[in-house]
Amino acid sequence: MTIKIKTNKLNIYYGDKQAVKSLDIEIYNNEILGIIGPANSGKTTFLRSLNRLNDLSPSFSHDGEVLIDGVDIYSKGVDVNSLRKRVGMVFALPLPLPMSIYENIVYGPKRQGLTDKKKLNEIVEASLKEAYLWDEVKDRLDLQAMRLSGGQQQRLCIARTLAVEPEIILFDEPSSGLDPISTARVEEAMVKLKEKYTIVLVTNHTKQAARVSSRVAFFLMGEMIEIDKTDRIFTNPKDSRTEGYISGKFG
Amino acid sequence: MNPKLAQKIAFIILLLATILVIVPVGMIVVIIVVKGAPAINWEFLLAMPSKGMRAGGIFPAIVGTIYLVAATILFAIPVGVFSAIYLVEYARENLLTRMVKLAIINLAGVPSIVYGLFGLGLFVIFLGFGPSIIAGALTLAIMILPIIITTSKEALDSVPRSYREASLALGASKWQTIRHVVLPSALPGILTGIILGISRAAGETAPILFTVAAFYLPRLPRTMFDQVMVLPYHLFVVSTQIPNIKTEYTYATALVLVGIVLIANLAAIILRSKYRKKI
Numbered sequence: 001m002t003i004k005i006k007t008n009k010l011n012i013y014y015g016d017k018q019a020v021k022s023l024d025i026e027i028y029n030n031e032i033l034g035i036i037g038p039a040n041s042g043k044t045t046f047l048r049s050l051n052r053l054n055d056l057s058p059s060f061s062h063d064g065e066v067l068i069d070g071v072d073i074y075s076k077g078v079d080v081n082s083l084r085k086r087v088g089m090v091f092a093l094p095l096p097l098p099m100s101i102y103e104n105i106v107y108g109p110k111r112q113g114l115t116d117k118k119k120l121n122e123i124v125e126a127s128l129k130e131a132y133l134w135d136e137v138k139d140r141l142d143l144q145a146m147r148l149s150g151g152q153q154q155r156l157c158i159a160r161t162l163a164v165e166p167e168i169i170l171f172d173e174p175s176s177g178l179d180p181i182s183t184a185r186v187e188e189a190m191v192k193l194k195e196k197y198t199i200v201l202v203t204n205h206t207k208q209a210a211r212v213s214s215r216v217a218f219f220l221m222g223e224m225i226e227i228d229k230t231d232r233i234f235t236n237p238k239d240s241r242t243e244g245y246i247s248g249k250f251g
Numbered sequence: 252m253n254p255k256l257a258q259k260i261a262f263i264i265l266l267l268a269t270i271l272v273i274v275p276v277g278m279i280v281v282i283i284v285v286k287g288a289p290a291i292n293w294e295f296l297l298a299m300p301s302k303g304m305r306a307g308g309i310f311p312a313i314v315g316t317i318y319l320v321a322a323t324i325l326f327a328i329p330v331g332v333f334s335a336i337y338l339v340e341y342a343r344e345n346l347l348t349r350m351v352k353l354a355i356i357n358l359a360g361v362p363s364i365v366y367g368l369f370g371l372g373l374f375v376i377f378l379g380f381g382p383s384i385i386a387g388a389l390t391l392a393i394m395i396l397p398i399i400i401t402t403s404k405e406a407l408d409s410v411p412r413s414y415r416e417a418s419l420a421l422g423a424s425k426w427q428t429i430r431h432v433v434l435p436s437a438l439p440g441i442l443t444g445i446i447l448g449i450s451r452a453a454g455e456t457a458p459i460l461f462t463v464a465a466f467y468l469p470r471l472p473r474t475m476f477d478q479v480m481v482l483p484y485h486l487f488v489v490s491t492q493i494p495n496i497k498t499e500y501t502y503a504t505a506l507v508l509v510g511i512v513l514i515a516n517l518a519a520i521i522l523r524s525k526y527r528k529k530i
Contacts, residue, residue: 053420058343081424082422084419085421095413095414107421108422111421111423112422157417161420161421
């Protein structure tokens, strides 16, 4: 298995507060890595460092390396916009932009300068199909995206991310606002996407991590306590804190 | 006190306050319409004034007002909106930004006659424009800038951070995010500021007194550097400076001024609701 993402002694700070502590992690091509852990364990902070969305917070600083395909994404020559094109993100709450379904999907490609109508149409159809939404919306692509149900909105956000042809997709608690049926559909999409993309999934649902991940990492107070194959983490964790969290003793 | 009674008293006080707000506005409109409407006809609207402004129409003042407000908006909107974008999206929180924000707030509180004298000093005399549309429009533009900046800033601030993040996460640049997501969402709020600005620019007398307004000039302006008659000043002139003038004439002038402001606002409100629907 080839390594897609690798960090070396990654420390992340917000002002004086350290959110991620000396993190060494390797994420493989075409796997779903689930990251679990209680609130304030640095999961989301780590995730947002992979597409440099952390840069938006003025108090953010870091040291150590974040390598994608062997290149430190925080090094000088890296263009943030093209990095974010390669590393897509699906947020905790469905966040369609205030425009139509169609416009939401073509938003990314259009910003890269694509204007060919036929190509854009193809992208819309392909990405909606990949996100399992096409059949539900194909007759009403001009509908305001906000009018869709929560689960549909979240799959639209996945489709929108796929439209820019990323290599990695970050999911930040993608089903925290969704009902169980919508969650199942999002998970179904995720498992299918693994074949083409590398996926990092931060989740508060331990069971969700168990259902979809190839491997699971357990974060606690900014440290990665343990990382292992999903079944091993859930049946035979090495650290007692991991066991405590999984069995519901805290968190 | 009995909570039911307290509830009643609170309700009555709140209602009275609201009625007190409406009464003067209603009275002004009713009085102006009743006293001014009979004098309004095509001649009044489209003819030059004659007989020392006691007869004829107010056409040059109407045209002057429209030119002046249009030029003001032309100067004020880009500068106001762009600086609001800069302050919200780009400026870092430091001493300079805080001073700029404080200056904008203070600028909103400067009396309009001060703007008039400033315009006279800078545009009319120093830059040599003379009393002209351009000098008046620039003066008015500076006066309404704080209104436009403040409302635009609030509108931009109220665009959820999550929209920006969603756009950036798709590989859009910061400017693309502002241009395609933030600005369209903030546009209704920005238009509100522009509406307020138009009303203020169209109605103020003091800033135009020395910078553009002509006492009596029965012809239309040819360039931006011409002086014009303007409705608020004309209204002041006909109500205080000209003896033996028919009162309908004065009230009709006021009615036309109110009407122009109303039409401009209505246009902006229609535009705004159109954008609201799109979102």
